Amino acid sequence: MDSISQEDVQRLVAALVSIETENPPGNERACAEYIVDWFADRRIDADLIEEPYEDRPQVAVRIGDGDPTLVLNGHIDVVPAGDRAQWTHDPYGAAVVDGSLFGRGSADMKTGVAIGMLATARLARAIESGELRGSIVFHAAIGEETAEPGTRTLLERGYDGDYGVVLEPTGLRTATSEKGLAWYEIRVTGAPSHASRPDQGRNAVLDARPVLDALAEYDADVREREDDLVGRAYSTVTMFEAGTKENVLPEAATITVDRRFLPDEEIDEIDAEIDALLAEVESNHGVETSWRRTRTYESAEIPADSSLADVFRRHSADVDDVPAEPWGIEASTDVRNFVNDAGIEAITWGPGDITQAHTYDEHVDLEAATSGLRALLGASREILSGDAETESSRE
CATH class of the missing domain: 3.30.70.360 (Alpha-Beta Plaits)
Structure with a gap:
C-alpha cells in the first residue's frame, strides 16, 4: 500500500480552499484550471469541460478502459462566505489550528475533492501497470450548491461508470439514500x-x-x-x-x-x-x-445492503470508529444524478462533519481527512481489482 502523508492532504486541501469559488455567482474557473494543472504535473490528462457553461468549466479525468469503472465525484463551488467579520479565520486563508484547517468549503466539500484527486493519481499508477483491471473516473463539478447540471452534464458526456462515490462530508459513514x-x-x-x-x-x-x-x-x-x-x-x-x-x-x-x-x-x-x-x-x-x-x-436511494456500500463500510471501519449500520443522509447531493439520471449504483461518502457545511469558521479535521484517503484507496482498490461483488456484478 502506498504511504499516505497528512502533509500531502493538508497541502492540497489548503490550495483548493484558498481559491474562492463562491456560487452564486459561480467562480469555479480558477479552481478548475488549478486541478487540470495539478493532474498535468503528474502526467495525467484532465479535461476542462466548458459545459454546461463556457465561463464556468469543470474537470473530468478518465484512466483506463477496463471493467469495472468507479467514478469519484466532488463539486468545487461553495456557498458565499457571508459576513467576514463573523469569521475567526480568513475564510480563504486555509489556516491550520490544532489539527483543523479552516475555510469556506473545507468541509463542503474541497476536502472530498482533494482526497478524490490524490486517490485518482495513486490509482492511475496501479491501473496503468496492470495491477488493477478496472478504470477510474474523477469529477470536479460545478454548480452543486444551486442545483445546476454540472455532475449530470459530466455523466451525459461519457464520464460515467459502473459505480459512483459522491465525496460529500459524512464522517466516513456510507449513505445509500438521501432526502x-x-x-x-x-x-x-x-x-x-x-x-x-x-x-x-x-x-x-x-x-x-x-x-x-x-x-x-x-x-x-x-x-x-x-x-x-x-x-x-x-x-x-x-x-x-x-x-x-x-x-x-x-x-x-x-x-x-x-x-x-x-x-x-x-x-x-x-x-x-x-x-x-x-x-x-x-x-x-x-x-x-x-x-x-x-x-x-430529487431524492435518491439504492438498496441498503448494496455490496458497494458494504465495501466502503468495511474500509471505513478499518481506519476509524465509524458506525457500520445502514444509513441515509438528510441533505441533498449530486448522488441523485448518478442514481436517477444515469442509473449508476452510487453512494454518498466522504471525510468531514456535515454540520460544518455553510457555517462560519467551517473547518475539517486533517487527521480524519487522511484516514478518509486511506479508506478511499482501500475500497477503490478492492472494487477495481474485481474482487468486490457489487449489485451490478450480481445482475
Whole structure:
C-alpha cells in the first residue's frame, strides 16, 4: 500500500480552499484550471469541460478502459462566505489550528475533492501497470450548491461508470439514500393603497395569515412521514417578504417554503399537495395566491445492503470508529444524478462533519481527512481489482 502523508492532504486541501469559488455567482474557473494543472504535473490528462457553461468549466479525468469503472465525484463551488467579520479565520486563508484547517468549503466539500484527486493519481499508477483491471473516473463539478447540471452534464458526456462515490462530508459513514429538497415560492396578492386609507386596498400581509396557518398544519402532517434511514419529512417556512414603503399597504407578500422529502415521495405529488393547500385557502378565505417551484434536488436511494456500500463500510471501519449500520443522509447531493439520471449504483461518502457545511469558521479535521484517503484507496482498490461483488456484478 502506498504511504499516505497528512502533509500531502493538508497541502492540497489548503490550495483548493484558498481559491474562492463562491456560487452564486459561480467562480469555479480558477479552481478548475488549478486541478487540470495539478493532474498535468503528474502526467495525467484532465479535461476542462466548458459545459454546461463556457465561463464556468469543470474537470473530468478518465484512466483506463477496463471493467469495472468507479467514478469519484466532488463539486468545487461553495456557498458565499457571508459576513467576514463573523469569521475567526480568513475564510480563504486555509489556516491550520490544532489539527483543523479552516475555510469556506473545507468541509463542503474541497476536502472530498482533494482526497478524490490524490486517490485518482495513486490509482492511475496501479491501473496503468496492470495491477488493477478496472478504470477510474474523477469529477470536479460545478454548480452543486444551486442545483445546476454540472455532475449530470459530466455523466451525459461519457464520464460515467459502473459505480459512483459522491465525496460529500459524512464522517466516513456510507449513505445509500438521501432526502430530496424542493423550494416553493408562494405569492399572496393584495391591492396597494396609502396606509391612511387602509380600507381602500387589500393588505397582502394580512391575507398571508391563513396561508401561513395552512403551511404550519401541512408541516405537522408531513412530519408524520418517516423513513428508516433519512428520518422525517419537513415543510419549513424560511422567508417572508412584503412591502415597499412604511405608509403603503403591500400589494404582494412572498412566502418561501423549504420542503424536505423522502425517497418514496414523488415531486409531482408534492406539487399537487401545495396546489391543493392553496386552493383550499383561497376557497375558505377569499385570498389570491400563486406558486412556483424554484429549485429541486430529487431524492435518491439504492438498496441498503448494496455490496458497494458494504465495501466502503468495511474500509471505513478499518481506519476509524465509524458506525457500520445502514444509513441515509438528510441533505441533498449530486448522488441523485448518478442514481436517477444515469442509473449508476452510487453512494454518498466522504471525510468531514456535515454540520460544518455553510457555517462560519467551517473547518475539517486533517487527521480524519487522511484516514478518509486511506479508506478511499482501500475500497477503490478492492472494487477495481474485481474482487468486490457489487449489485451490478450480481445482475
